[in-house]
Amino acid sequence: MHSTTYEEIVTRIPLLTSDEQLSVIEVIRQQQSSGAPEPSESTRPENGARPAIRHVPVRSFDAERAWLEANRRQYQGQWVALKDGQLILSDADGQKFSERLAQSGVESPFISYIETEAEEKYIGGWQ
Amino acid sequence: MNHQLSFQLLHQYNPGKPGIGVPVILQSGGAELAVDAYVDCGAAHCFFSRLVGEQLGLQIEAGPPEIFSTAGGPVKGHGHFVTLEVLGFCFEAMVFFAADHGFKRNLLGRIGWLDRMRIGLIDYEGKLFLNAYQDE
Numbered sequence: 001m002h003s004t005t006y007e008e009i010v011t012r013i014p015l016l017t018s019d020e021q022l023s024v025i026e027v028i029r030q031q032q033s034s035g036a037p038e039p040s041e042s043t044r045p046e047n048g049a050r051p052a053i054r055h056v057p058v059r060s061f062d063a064e065r066a067w068l069e070a071n072r073r074q075y076q077g078q079w080v081a082l083k084d085g086q087l088i089l090s091d092a093d094g095q096k097f098s099e100r101l102a103q104s105g106v107e108s109p110f111i112s113y114i115e116t117e118a119e120e121k122y123i124g125g126w127q
Numbered sequence: 128m129n130h131q132l133s134f135q136l137l138h139q140y141n142p143g144k145p146g147i148g149v150p151v152i153l154q155s156g157g158a159e160l161a162v163d164a165y166v167d168c169g170a171a172h173c174f175f176s177r178l179v180g181e182q183l184g185l186q187i188e189a190g191p192p193e194i195f196s197t198a199g200g201p202v203k204g205h206g207h208f209v210t211l212e213v214l215g216f217c218f219e220a221m222v223f224f225a226a227d228h229g230f231k232r233n234l235l236g237r238i239g240w241l242d243r244m245r246i247g248l249i250d251y252e253g254k255l256f257l258n259a260y261q262d263e
Contacts, residue, residue: 012206012221014191053243053259058136058215061150061161068163069141079178079231094228098178110150110161111182113231120145 064110075114082110134247134256138214142253149255151233152212153222155183162233166246166255170236171195173211173222174204179233180224183209187224195223202230211240216259218243 013021063085071080071087079097081088081104088106091097094113101109140148146165153160153175160182162175174195180187190205204223211220213235220239235241247256 012191015189052218053261054217055259056212056215056217059150059152059161059212064150064161094176094178094231098181101182108152108159108161109182111179112163113176115231119231 061110064112068112068114072114076116077114077119079111079113081106082112083108132245132247132256132258134245134258135262136214136257138255138257140253140255142250147248147250147255149213149235151235153179153183154210154212155185155207158183164233164235167234167236168241170234171238172204172236173220173239174202174230174232174234174236175222175224176231176233177225177228178231180205180207185209185224187226190224192226193223203227213240214257216244216257 013024016024064082067082067085067087068080075090078090078092079094080090081097081101083106088104088109089097089100091100101111138149148163148165151162151164153162160179162179164173164175172193172195177187185207187205187207190207193204193206195202195204203226205226206221206223208219208221211218211222220243222239243260245258245260245262248254249256
C-alpha cells in the first residue's frame with residue numbers, strides 16, 4: 001500500500017502542465033543522483049513524521065447543535081445555514097441554497113443538510 | 128496484555144443518532160464554513176458535498192477526479208487541498224468534494240483525518256476521544 005503523501009502527489013500530477021511534470025521528473029532525478037538518503041521508517045511521513053497538526057482553541061457549536069436538535073423534524077430534507085445559533089436561510093434545493101447563501105454575504109456560516117428518516121440509515125465503508 | 132491510551136479531548140456526540148457526528152471547519156483561500164461530518168472508518172478518504180466546496184469558492188472540477196465505490200454505486204469526487212479544523216486540531220489535507228449535488232453527506236475518512244489522529248470510542252455513551260497522532 002502506498003503512503004498518503006504518494007497518493008496526494010499522484011492525484012495532483014494531472015493539474016501540472018507538461019513542462020511542470022518534466023520539471024518534477026528532473027527534480028527527482030537530481031535528488032537521486034545527489035545521493036539524498038532514502039526516507040527511513042522513522043522519517044517517512046506516514047510512518048513517522050506525520051503531517052503537522054496545529055492546536056487551536058476548540059470552537060463551540062453548541063448553539064447550532066441545539067438549534068438542529070430543536071428543529072430537526074421541521075426542516076428534514078432541507079439545507080440550513082446557521083450563524084450564532086440562528087437560522088439564516090433554508091432550502092430543499094441544494095443549488096438554490098448555495099446561490100442564496102453566497103448572495104447573503106454571511107461569513108463563516110454553519111451549514112447542514114438535515115436528513116430525512118430514510119436517509120439517516122446508511123451503510124458506510126467505501127473507497 | 129492490557130493496552131492503555133490517554134487523550135486530550137473528549138467530544139460528546141448524540142448516540143441516539145445514526146452517525147458519529149463532529150463539527151468540521153473548512154478553510155480555503157480566505158473562505159471558511161462549518162459543517163457536520165460523520166466519522167467513517169470505512170471510508171478511504173474525507174469526502175464532502177459539492178455545496179460545501181462551492182461555498183469555499185472552489186472550482187470543483189479543477190481538482191483531480193476520482194471514482195469511489197459505494198454500496199449505492201460509484202460516486203465521483205474531485206480532490207482539493209483545504210485546511211481542516213476538527214475539535215481544535217487544525218491541518219492541511221486533500222479532501223474530495225462530490226461532483227454531483229445529490230451527495231449530501233460529509234465524511235471524515237482514513238486518509239487525511241484518521242491517519243493523523245488517535246481515537247478512542249465508547250459509542251454506547253456517545254464519547255469520542257481524540258489526540259493528534261503526533262502527541263503522545
